Amino acid sequence: MHPFSKADFLFQFYACTCIFVCQEAAIGMLxxxxxxxxxxxxxxxxxxxxxxxxxxxxxxxxxxxxxxxxxxxxxxxxxxxxxxxxxxxxxxxxxxxxxxxxxxxxxxxxxxxxxxxxxxxxxxxxxxxxxxxxxxxxxxxxxxxxxxxxxxxxxxxxxxxxxxxxxxxxxxxxxxxxxxxxxxxxxxxxxxxxxxxxxxxxxxxxxxxxxxxxxxxxxxxxxxxxxxxxxxLSPLPPEEIAQALIARAKAHPQIAAQISLAAEGNYRQALRLLHDAHANWLDLLRNWLNAIAKQQIPALVQWMEEIGSSKTGREQQKFFLQYFLNLIEKTLQAHYLPPANLHLPPAEQDFVNRLKQQLSFSQLVSLSEKLNAAIYHIERNAYAKLVFHALTLQLQDLLIRTPTSA
Ligand SMILES: [Zn+2]
Missing domain, CATH: 3.40.50.300 (P-loop containing nucleotide triphosphate hydrolases)
Incomplete structure (x- = not known):
């Protein structure tokens, strides 16, 4: 059975719900x-x-x-x-x-x-x-x-x-x-x-x-x-960024966890992402993979339209891909590290477990290369809809045409 087929998430963007307070409390100079x-x-x-x-x-x-x-x-x-x-x-x-x-x-x-x-x-x-x-x-x-x-x-x-x-x-x-x-x-x-x-x-x-x-x-x-x-100094670990977002910027824990995985160790960047948070990235990612796995073409087309639109914006597109890439990396690590060492929130941990069952190590590596390439193209102003279209086809290959026995 396909790991994503049980979940049946409604396709929807959380369009700029602005439920987050992004102002930070004064923190002193100590x-x-x-x-x-x-x-x-x-x-x-x-x-x-x-x-x-x-x-x-x-x-x-x-x-x-x-x-x-x-x-x-x-x-x-x-x-x-x-x-x-x-x-x-x-x-x-x-x-x-x-x-x-x-x-x-x-x-x-x-x-x-x-x-x-x-x-x-x-x-x-x-x-x-x-x-x-x-x-x-x-x-x-x-x-x-x-x-x-x-x-x-x-x-x-x-x-x-x-x-x-x-x-x-x-x-x-x-x-x-x-x-x-x-x-x-x-x-x-x-x-x-x-x-x-x-x-x-x-x-x-x-x-x-x-x-x-x-x-x-x-x-x-x-x-x-x-x-x-x-x-x-070192880049900040995601779990520290997530904690700080919750404690200092009053972010919702789920959103903080997602952002921390995309912020590349940069707390200022994490705050910007929090401020511009348009979507629940994990839901967005699940919707995408579900639609691919179930071959729901209209849903896929709509998904690509929305994420590729200028309304979503290049930064959000890039960081959504960065977030996905980070989860792939965590899935690779899950092959040799116990779950506790991955420092993931429960929803992301569940996602990583499913992905680990679905894709082989080499498929994960290949997927991370594709995501890296997509981030590279988005950063260099490639036409976003095309980038997501190409990625969708590549994911289709991975998720449907060459299913693993794992
Ligand atoms: Zn003193």
């Missing part, structure tokens, strides 16, 4: 505000415990994994007046200033655009917006930032004037007698101006701490990266 990154956190704490904090660190983060937040939490920790072994107190006057993002010894640098033509902007021109950005989008990316400062189509950069400001600020005495800290977000936007910081990094003034947070370290001048110690 380590505890971070999703995961236990390993990177431990390394930083060890440095402090052994009094071996280097004067310049490079946080390499896969997008949406919390690099900026980690750098700020670290700054909060080293400046805290009464830290414990693994967290700042959150109460002392230094912690309070950090919480307001107004500590006089902490300087932020980030890409900006000029407000009027001819003038060279510095980060200080945008401090108010910056605080707003950090509060509203602690996992925000460049797109969020440029939108917030209404950069329109201009690309931000970190200017020569900003580099001069950095050198000036770090040469001053610290106000509160501890570290002077620079948190520089996206040093890849320094370009050749980075040379202006070389001497500072090479021979830093006393009690200086420079924290660089980069998503594309390969774009930073080699003369800079070679002088920095690296803290590597």
């Amino acid at each position: 380590f505890s505000a971070l999703i995961n990154q236990q390993q990177a956190r431990e390394r930083l704490l060890q440095m402090v415990a052994h009094q071996r904090v280097p004067h310049a660190l490079l946080f390499r983060e896969p997008e949406g994994s919390g690099g900026l937040l980690l750098a700020i939490a670290f700054a909060t920790y080293v400046l805290c007046e009464q830290p414990t072994a693994n967290e700042a107190c959150g109460q002392c006057s230094s912690c309070q200033k950090m919480d307001r993002l107004m500590h006089p010894d902490v300087h932020f640098s980030f890409p900006v655009v000029s407000r009027k033509s001819g003038s060279e902007p510095t980060s200080d021109d945008y401090l108010q917006e910056w605080r707003e950005f950090l509060r509203e989008f602690p996992y925000g990316d460049l797109q969020d930032w440029l939108q917030l400062i209404q950069a329109e189509n201009r690309q931000g950069n970190i200017t020569a004037a900003e580099c001069r400001e950095i050198v000036r600020k770090l040469s001053l005495k610290s106000f509160e007698g501890k570290y002077k800290i620079l948190i520089l977000w996206l040093p890849e936007f320094l370009g050749q101006q980075g040379n202006r910081l070389l001497k500072l990094i090479e021979e830093p003034p006393e009690d200086t701490l420079m924290l660089f947070v980069s998503q594309q370290p390969q774009r930073i001048l080699g003369t800079i990266t070679s002088r920095l110690q690296t803290i590597q």
Whole structure:
């Protein structure tokens, strides 16, 4: 019997039901505000415990994994007046200033655009917006930032004037007698101006701490990266993303689980997906496979029309495929891992069990290649309806024409 034939789901899109609240609660500037990154956190704490904090660190983060937040939490920790072994107190006057993002010894640098033509902007021109950005989008990316400062189509950069400001600020005495800290977000936007910081990094003034947070370290001048110690962040595991979506963004658990499987370890991306969630992807996927297995041609045609339409949008199409791909990967893993190690919610686990019975290992591998190719084409603006049509035919081959005996 076909594993999908028992279920008889009504074909329907959950058209923009908007049942989710996507606003996040304020989370503070402490380590505890971070999703995961236990390993990177431990390394930083060890440095402090052994009094071996280097004067310049490079946080390499896969997008949406919390690099900026980690750098700020670290700054909060080293400046805290009464830290414990693994967290700042959150109460002392230094912690309070950090919480307001107004500590006089902490300087932020980030890409900006000029407000009027001819003038060279510095980060200080945008401090108010910056605080707003950090509060509203602690996992925000460049797109969020440029939108917030209404950069329109201009690309931000970190200017020569900003580099001069950095050198000036770090040469001053610290106000509160501890570290002077620079948190520089996206040093890849320094370009050749980075040379202006070389001497500072090479021979830093006393009690200086420079924290660089980069998503594309390969774009930073080699003369800079070679002088920095690296803290590597990891992409967030799906189960952590799902938990955070439920706890912080009040997402429905089922939707959170689905999104977490498509977000590629990027919490900011997960929030975007939550915000734009049009469909229950698992139902959508079941409907598709059911219609294929039962050869319900009208339902299939309607399905392809809907998913391929511009109303669904390229991002949703891509992430729906990413979600399916992730379930295929979990099904492959299910061949050698017990269910508990797959960290799947019950509905997805059930789906994976059925898929595992239906398709052989090599069929799953072949399907994952096809899904990867489809994602590639969608990303490059291929005609979406055609992509889904081709995929449907390929799935038909797998599900009907060459059934396995398993
Ligand atoms: Zn404190």
